[in-house]
Amino acid sequence: MTVDLRTKTATARGPRRIPGEAGIWVFILGDLFIFALFFVTFVVDRSQETALFDASRAELHISWGALNTLLLLTGSLFVVWSVHAARDGKLPEASRFTTWAMGCGVLFGINKVVEYTDKISSGHGPDSNIFFTYYFCFTGLHALHLLVALCVLGRMRWLLAQPDFDQQDMGTLESAATYWHLVDLLWIVLFALLYLMT
Known part of the structure; x- marks a missing residue:
């Protein structure tokens, strides 16, 4: 027997709500603010040493960055499918999608x-040089976020395997998914700044 854990939508049944727990949104907004400061600093320094930044950027392989972008976007799709499956009470299916998302993260x-x-x-x-200092610092911080995201997805898999998975667990699952999407978003900005910006 499956339990439908779908959240209420903006209908007569109740108001639309933001997925996940409030704490994860506070963390995400703070993290985004810090990264925004980093990105502004990068753009300012780049404007002062355009030739150096362009020459250094040319040393990166866009194909590797594009592959990593594809991996994280695919992982995000699996996470979305996992949350939807869990809401429908299809926990084994949700666990499988979570495993595939973790695989994408490991390949990244x-x-x-x-x-x-x-x-x-x-x-x-x-x-x-300053470009590669930024490159290793930014991608290193992102890699740390990815490592945390993989641990979070591992926790998701564990929760999905519990026979008493309930609405509170669903909130944890949504928070984990939201964090994964943060990691994805940060990488997309990094890919644009480091690999594509001319």
Whole structure:
């Protein structure tokens, strides 16, 4: 027997609500504010050393960045499907989608390690110039967020395996999904700033 955990929508049944718990939104807004400051600093420094930033950006492989973007977007799709399946009471299906999202995150991490190794072995380490300092700091912070997101998804899988999964667990699941989408959003901005901005 499955339990329908779908949230109420803006109908006669009740008001529309923001998914997840209030605390995750406070964290996300704070995190976004800090990253926004980092991004503004990057753009200001880039405007002062355009030639250096352009030459350094040319050393990055856009295909690797694009692959990582695709992996995180695909992972986000799996997370959305997982939440929808859980709301419909299809917990094994939700767990499967969560596992696939975790796989996308792990592949992202492997690709990033390969990219770091390539950059460092070709003489472009964090201390090479200001662009690569930003590159390693920003992508390193993002990798830390990704690691946390993978742990959060692992917790989601554990919750989905519990026979007494309930509405409170659904809130935790939604919060975890929201955090994953933050990681995705941050990467999309980083991809644009570091790999595409001219």
